[in-house]
Amino acid sequence: MSTARHPFEDLISHLTRTTPLGPGEAARVVADVLAYFGEPTEEYVRRRHGELKARGLTNEQIFPRISAELAGRRVAAPELSLRQLRRIVYG
Numbered sequence: 421m422s423t424a425r426h427p428f429e430d431l432i433s434h435l436t437r438t439t440p441l442g443p444g445e446a447a448r449v450v451a452d453v454l455a456y457f458g459e460p461t462e463e464y465v466r467r468r469h470g471e472l473k474a475r476g477l478t479n480e481q482i483f484p485r486i487s488a489e490l491a492g493r494r495v496a497a498p499e500l501s502l503r504q505l506r507r508i509v510y511g
């Protein structure tokens with residue numbers, strides 16, 4: 421029988437005490453948050469471009485917005501010019 425602890429067991433316990441989440445649900449939430457913040461910059465830019473384009477925004481609106489979002493991420497991406505962002509999306 422393994423006695424290995426989940427690396428975020430304290431956080432999962434906190435979530436189960438302070439929310440209606442069960443341990444399995446709390447572990448999935450933690451995994452989802454870690455995956456969100458672990459998303460590589462290029463994937464984030466492509467995903468957000470697609471989401472914003474689907475809402476009807478133009479590239480002139482999208483790329484400055486993505487640039488601002490990147491600066492505000494938990495682990496900020498390197499500063500990218502609007503041209504670099506376009507190259508990530510369109511090659």
